[in-house]
Amino acid sequence: MKQFLLQRLGSGLIVLLGISIFSFALIHLIPGDPIRIMLGENATAEQVQALREQLGLNQPLLTQYFQYLSHVVQGDLGTSFKTGRPVLTEIIERFPATVKLAASGMLIAIFIGITMGILAARFKDTLLDFSAMSLATLGVSIPSFWLGILLIMFFTVKLGWFPIAGGTGFMDLVLPAVTLGVLASTVISRLTRAGMVEVLTFDYIRTARAKGLGESAVLFVHAFRNAMIPVVTIVGLQIASLLGGTVIIERVFDWPGLGSLAISAIASRDFPLVQGIILFIGVIFVLINVLVDVLYSVIDPRIEVGKLKEGT
């Protein structure tokens, strides 16, 4: 177990290092002079020189990278070019809103996805199964922002159930969370269905039925536990795409999270902030992945061995 954990942490660290290189490289990949782009055409030569020195862009590339890395490790992600505040402060301020949205979305996704998946598997090849799976395909085909707009049009504009976008209270949270959740549920429902269909053919399920257990006990206690492992993995992986999806949804509902921050940072070409956000999201993702791996081996201890063999 310890060795397994160390190994996961090790490969996580390599990915983190790579992400730091990527976010560092961002500013150097910009065609032309990033300083000129940030300051605009009217900047004086002194201004350009000052910012170049402030960002350390006049030093050798490798020196720059190690400086960047040592700052990052100390929690210094630079200074936002537009607001003049530390990038980390800007991110930390916005992060809770994004977590709130993503977590609520995930809960909704898990609830809808697992319910639909189990029902579709139980009533395999019926109209219910067909409708559930068609909805799942539709779910991956609808632009998330359009679903959000539709929900606003119907529930906010027409029925007036929810406040007009802009706040962060519970009522403001419902629609964006539902949008995210409905879309993220599609993958979960497909996987749950696939897992359940397989498990339901096993002998012990017949035994459970034969000894007179109720259908819900068979489904939830006996079958679902064993179909859950791939679902746990995908829930972990979904968190990344959920973070990505949040960016767009935040824009639709004017939700003041990391996504809105990223969009405005890119639009205003505030590169230190863009770099910081990329790095931050990468770190979060790696942490989640390590966590999922650990959780995985807790649920099914056999996996540990297999993974280790595969990994070396």
Added chain:
Amino acid sequence: MNQANPVLPAPPPVPSQKGTSRMTWIREDSFLEKLWRNPKARYSLGILLVVIAVGIAGPWLAPHDPTQPFYEDLLTGPSAEHMLGTDSIGRDVLSRLLHGARVTLMVAVMAVSITFITGTFIGVTSGFVGGIVDQVLMRIMDILLAIPNIIMAMAIVAILGPSLTNAMIAVGIAGIPKYARLTRGATLSVKSSGYVEASRAVGTSHARILLFQIMPNIMSPLLVYTTLQIGIAILDTAALSFIGLGAQPPTPEWGTMLSEGKEYIHDAWWLATFPGISITIVVFTVNILGDALRDIFDPKSA
């Protein structure tokens, strides 16, 4: 002759007989035949052909110029003159939608080409060469996979600057890591198959194995990923345009139209409705086709 010699066993049935009633160029077990027999593939291909036709003929079908404002018809709902209504500066929504079909298709094809060519190259190299090359390439892909697709695309747009072309490039590049991983997997499974080992044993060169054995045999899984990737590319490009990092006004792009429609959500439902329906229909059809192709190539997973 058979009747003359009853002792001989009956000749095997002539195999071509079953096929003669069909068009001869479609063999019984050919790919086209399988496509035709799968209802999902048949219908989705049919709809896609219509979409492509609209993409090509859109500018001629459109009743008005997509950028021409009708100042006397600002934000009017669907009517005989403007079948899908007009937007805030009086442009005809139907015309913009029809022109947008071309933009969407072109963007999807270009973005997916970038993903396909680069992703296949990296994946096949990684799987075929193996060793340290494989290790390094896949570690890089892992790193890139750690950043959500759309955020990666946003980062690339941040580098290149917001425009439709750059959004297309960004979406194409952002798709590469996952695609390369899948291609590597397919390459590995073909590489370890009996026929490749057999031809290696008789001394076939690497290049020949790569070109004539690996490539043709990974094409079917690649076709599935590529099809599904088209849907993702359309959604991501529209998303980038929606947040203002893709197509810039007045380009009639569906994502941009949705972004404009969102501003008038209280007054003009049609603005945000029709572009959304269009995107959903196209992506849904592409995804159904992808599913059908998967069923055809890999009947076990169905």
